[in-house]
Amino acid sequence: MANSTNQSAVNRKIFDFVEVLKDADISISVDEVLSLFQAITEIPLDDKEVFRQTFQTTLIKDYTDIPVFEKCFEEYFSGRGKFFDDINFRELAGLDNLLTPDKIKNLSEVLENFLNSLDESVFAEKSESDILNLLLDELNDSGSSGGTGISIFRTGGRLTASYFSKAADQETQLSEAETAELLNLLGKMMHLKISRRNIGKELKEREDYLLNKFIYQLSPEEIKEMRELINRFGQKLKNRISLRKKKVKRGGLDIKKTIRTNLQYGGVPFKLFYKNKKIDRPQLVVLCDVSRSVNQYSRFMLLLAYTLQSLFSKVRSFAFISNMVEITDLFMEMDPERAINSMFEDTNFTYGWGSNYGRCIDMFIDNHSDALTKKTSVLILGDARNNDNDPGIESFKKISEKSKNLFWLNPEKKHLWDWNDSIASTYGVHCTEMKEVNNFIDLTEFIDKLFLDI
Amino acid sequence: MFSSIEETSKRLEKEKYITSRAIATTVYLALKLEKPVLVEGPAGVGKTELAKCIASALDIELIRMQCYEGLDEAKALYEWEYAKQLLYTQILKDKLSEITGAEETLAGAVKRLTETEDVFFSEKFLIPRPILKSITKKQKTVLLIDEIDKSDPEFEAFLLEVLSDFQVTIPEIGTFSAIKKPIVILTSNSAREMSDALKRRCLHLYIDYPTLELEQKIVSLKVPESSARLSSQVVETVQRIRTLKLKKEPSISETLDWAKALVMLGYEDLNEKTAIETLNFILKYQKDIELTIEHSREIFIN
Numbered sequence: 001m002a003n004s005t006n007q008s009a010v011n012r013k014i015f016d017f018v019e020v021l022k023d024a025d026i027s028i029s030v031d032e033v034l035s036l037f038q039a040i041t042e043i044p045l046d047d048k049e050v051f052r053q054t055f056q057t058t059l060i061k062d063y064t065d066i067p068v069f070e071k072c073f074e075e076y077f078s079g080r081g082k083f084f085d086d087i088n089f090r091e092l093a094g095l096d097n098l099l100t101p102d103k104i105k106n107l108s109e110v111l112e113n114f115l116n117s118l119d120e121s122v123f124a125e126k127s128e129s130d131i132l133n134l135l136l137d138e139l140n141d142s143g144s145s146g147g148t149g150i151s152i153f154r155t156g157g158r159l160t161a162s163y164f165s166k167a168a169d170q171e172t173q174l175s176e177a178e179t180a181e182l183l184n185l186l187g188k189m190m191h192l193k194i195s196r197r198n199i200g201k202e203l204k205e206r207e208d209y210l211l212n213k214f215i216y217q218l219s220p221e222e223i224k225e226m227r228e229l230i231n232r233f234g235q236k237l238k239n240r241i242s243l244r245k246k247k248v249k250r251g252g253l254d255i256k257k258t259i260r261t262n263l264q265y266g267g268v269p270f271k272l273f274y275k276n277k278k279i280d281r282p283q284l285v286v287l288c289d290v291s292r293s294v295n296q297y298s299r300f301m302l303l304l305a306y307t308l309q310s311l312f313s314k315v316r317s318f319a320f321i322s323n324m325v326e327i328t329d330l331f332m333e334m335d336p337e338r339a340i341n342s343m344f345e346d347t348n349f350t351y352g353w354g355s356n357y358g359r360c361i362d363m364f365i366d367n368h369s370d371a372l373t374k375k376t377s378v379l380i381l382g383d384a385r386n387n388d389n390d391p392g393i394e395s396f397k398k399i400s401e402k403s404k405n406l407f408w409l410n411p412e413k414k415h416l417w418d419w420n421d422s423i424a425s426t427y428g429v430h431c432t433e434m435k436e437v438n439n440f441i442d443l444t445e446f447i448d449k450l451f452l453d454i
Numbered sequence: 455m456f457s458s459i460e461e462t463s464k465r466l467e468k469e470k471y472i473t474s475r476a477i478a479t480t481v482y483l484a485l486k487l488e489k490p491v492l493v494e495g496p497a498g499v500g501k502t503e504l505a506k507c508i509a510s511a512l513d514i515e516l517i518r519m520q521c522y523e524g525l526d527e528a529k530a531l532y533e534w535e536y537a538k539q540l541l542y543t544q545i546l547k548d549k550l551s552e553i554t555g556a557e558e559t560l561a562g563a564v565k566r567l568t569e570t571e572d573v574f575f576s577e578k579f580l581i582p583r584p585i586l587k588s589i590t591k592k593q594k595t596v597l598l599i600d601e602i603d604k605s606d607p608e609f610e611a612f613l614l615e616v617l618s619d620f621q622v623t624i625p626e627i628g629t630f631s632a633i634k635k636p637i638v639i640l641t642s643n644s645a646r647e648m649s650d651a652l653k654r655r656c657l658h659l660y661i662d663y664p665t666l667e668l669e670q671k672i673v674s675l676k677v678p679e680s681s682a683r684l685s686s687q688v689v690e691t692v693q694r695i696r697t698l699k700l701k702k703e704p705s706i707s708e709t710l711d712w713a714k715a716l717v718m719l720g721y722e723d724l725n726e727k728t729a730i731e732t733l734n735f736i737l738k739y740q741k742d743i744e745l746t747i748e749h750s751r752e753i754f755i756n
Contacts, residue, residue, distance in 0.1 A: 029654055035487060042486045043459070043479070050459060053479040056660075061653035063494050063644065063660045239647030264537055333741035335699040 012116065014040070016197060018059070020072050023200030025207075026065050032058055048077075064235045067228070068203060075199045111189055114138060132183075132190055211441045215297045216411060223296070227337065230300065230440070234307030237444055241311055241451050251275040281313040282450065283375050285403070287364065289382030290343075291321045291355045297411045297438070299340050301381050304443060306336040311451070316371050321349040322356035324363040355385060357427075358392030365395040372402040377450060380408045380431075384417070384424040391426050405432040409446065412436070455512070456482055471500070471507035472664075472672045480659040481508065490617045490638035492602075492653060495661035497643055498705025502600055504661075505639040509596040517591075517636075518598045519584040521605035527612045531622055532586045535579045542574065575626035585613075586622050586630065594634040603645040610652050617655040664706065666693055672706060677713045687724040688713045692736060694753045695746055704736035712736050726754040 014036070022028055036058040043050050052073055060069045114135050122131065195202075210218075210226055211233070218226060257273040265271075286305050288298035302317060309315050309331075316328045325348075330339040372378070378399060400406045408431045410417065410424060417424035428434040437443055456462040462485075463478040473481070481504070484491045493501045509516035519530060543550070554563035582590060588597040599613070615621060620632035640656065642648065664672065666689060673685045680688070692709045704712075712735045721728050730747055737743045746753060 027650075031654055035489065035657075038487055039483050042483060047459075047475075049475040050479045053476040054483065056476070057480040057483060057491075057657045061492070061650075061656070061658045062647075063658075066660060265540070270536065333701070333739065334745075335701055338699045338745075 010045075011037075017055075017072070017076050020076055020197065020200035021059065021069065023198075024068050024072055024203045025200075026060065026062075026068065028059050032061075051077075062236075064232045064239075067232070071203060072199050076196055107186070107189070111135070111186070115190075115194070128187070128191055128194055131194070132187055135186070135190070212439050214411075214438050215300055215440065216294070216438070218296065226300070226440070227303070230303055231307065233440070233444060234304055237448060238308050238311060241308075241448065281311060282377050282404075283314040283373065284312045284316070285371050285376055285378045286315070286317040287324075287360075287378065287380045287382075288317065288319045289321070289355060289357075289380075290319045290349060293355075293385065294381065294383055294411055298381050300440065301379075301409070301443065302331075302340055303336050304447065305379075306331050306339075308447065313375075316368075318364065318368065319343060319349060320355075320360040320363075322354065322359055323349045324360040324367070325349060326368060354387040355382070356389045357382065357384065357386045357423075358390040358395075361392040361395045361399065365398050369398070369402065372399065374402075374404055376403045378403045378406045380406070380427075381411075382408075383410060383412045383422060384408075384427055385420070385422050388421055391423055393426065393430075396427060397430055400430045400432075406430070407432055407446075407450075408434040409437040409443070410434055411438040413438075455485055458482070465511040466504075466507050467675075469507040469511045470675055471503060471511075472668055472675060474664065474668055477504070477659065477661065480657055484657050485637060487657075488635050490640060490656045491659055492648065492656040493639060493641045493659045493661060494644055496663065496703070496705060498707040499661045499663060500706060501641040501661060502598065505596055505598040505600075505641070508637060508639070512594075512596075512637075514593060515591070515595045516598060517584050517588045517595050518600060520600050521602050521609070523604060523606060525605045525609055527609075528583070530583050530585050530609070531612060532583055532624060533581045534575070534626075535581050539574050539579050542579075572626065577627065580624070580627075585616055588636040588638075589616070589620065589622055589630055589632045591636075592633055595636045597636040597638045599638065599640045601643060602640045602648065603642040607646075607649065610649050614651055614655065617652065663696060663703070666690065669693065669706065669709060673709060673713050676710050677717065680713045680717045681722060684716060684722060684724060685713060688716065691724060691729060691753060695736070698742075698745055698749060698753075700737070700742045700745065701739050702737070702742065708736040724754075726750055729754050 018028060018033055018036075036055065039054050039058050043054055045051060055073065056066065056069060060066055115131075118131070118134075122134075126134075207229060210222060210229060213222070252275055254273040254275040258269055258271070259267070261271055261273065262269050284305065286301065288302060290298050298319070305315055305317065315331075316326065317331065318324055319327050327339070327343055330343055333339075334342065408424075408427060412422070412424075414436045416422065417428075424434065435442075435446065437446055456465060459475075459478050459482045462482045463473045463475075466473050466478070466481070480491060483489075493504060495501055505518075506516060550567070554566050557563040557566055580586075585597065588595045602610075602613075615623060617638065620635045621629050623629045663669075669689045669692070670686055673680065673689055674682065677685070689709060692704050692712070696703050712732065715732060715735050716724065716728070719732070730750065733743050733746060737746060
């Protein structure tokens, strides 16, 4: 009996954890949960590494999800370790003699059992302090807190607590301050246990928050976090697009292969082979304004473009402030992130003061127009703040004419376009589209759509 | 079969394959649950080797199928031996007309012919390809489907039946179910994503670069001629190099090459100078080499 209740508690925990993973946006099918339960019976449960790998091998099929899984697993199953970290023992000096680790463990078990006995809906409806009150009521009803050796009573709206020490074989009444501390401790434990259920949601929310935040408002710490996210997200996007692209290729009869294969059947075309129609992967030319105002934004775009490099037949990238410089080679030789960093060391983008779109566009047409073919999609990133220079509109028209399509991604809010020194709409009319894109989600959506048109 | 995770790891070690706890767990579970394993990870970490070593540790046959673009069911599952079928119809012409001779109508002749079994579409005229072979073998086999990411997405569809039910359906004959369920290992370098349907049917194993201790064990096992001192220097250095942002990180096989080369060149000690001279054994891009030399102070601290 004890074994089977223990079993169901374990099962419940596993289900809970699967929910956490699902909250973190990892897709898990019923089939996979089944094989997890099959697998659990085959392994020793006391080996953490084996336990973790069993979850990972049965549930996580996409390697880009592994970091997320690891985070969730650590948070969820190392709750106890974390629990002790979070309690400041000095703060609880008053309870020093009473709270041995054993007692804390006992208390934690009482709490766990209590939480398990509650209906799921309670967690959604009630606040943590409400749930704590429920626990106190329950303890009150049952007369004592069982094996903890600590009892908490509510008498006339006041809480009193006492603890029973075996050594002295007597009950000691706790002072008011001690009671308050005990309650504080219980509250903290409760918070940790309840929030454990939300690990997945929290991760997902954090991710959504970062992806939706204005890129130029990201703090340096957030940018670090973003890098990892871009890698993961870029990989996912790449996988998705490459899967989709292959579905549409189908072509005419491959005569050479058909004849060759059917020679063994006396030349009778017994088996037919079809040519796979070569889908022209798009060529991409990225022109990035890397001046201070949009620098961060361009970095992300370049990082994304090169993460997705294999999807394009060719990616050429150029950066400019008031000088147009090709930076493709840097990316050929180095890891994208390093390339972006070294870009500023090696190259001089400035000529005179501030951004000069017109000059750069002229330079592009003069020196690099070989980059443009009818298969090329051109992406320009920038705020079109030209510092009242000549817009170079003739050259810009040429870019538009020579390429398949021309997109301008503008990180500025739409109502700021054309305000002050921005000449967004001067360029905008010659673009296939000028879009306001200022967070990462929109950026990936844009790339995703780029492939749909092909 | 392996009886526990520890045994899995020990038996594989005997085949000179050092497993991490994670690898041993997945292999053990795959055998226990009789599920295929999809192995992913960077190139050169021993994905294919794992399948080979499982086969030799269990002392069973390894059937290997290398995937490539354009691989189709005729190369992977089965093929009808058309020439043989044609030849036999010629040889058996008389016999055939004997059977059908008495019938006057065409419909009658066809009926007669079909009554005597579908001779030409029987197992005798079937060429089994790797997958069908592993299913019909009387002994258990390891079926290695290597570099599945190189095949076309359509090809995955042929695999689904094998992966979930261990059977192959041939329209003309019927369904072949596995006599002994093979151990199926699929490897992928993640050149493209596998479909969800395929992934759902498999256990997943991601093999990353090994930890320091593991890699040292591997080197001392595979390059026994290298001294313990040199091995640990090589491994520590490679591990540090991997932390740089390189275009192509050195994998285990490169670590092994390097250790072997250093032994062969007669070095007993890896100092900065020898390391830089022989960097081209582990780094394949000039820029990577330059970057490493730039950071030589942190990298070559032996």
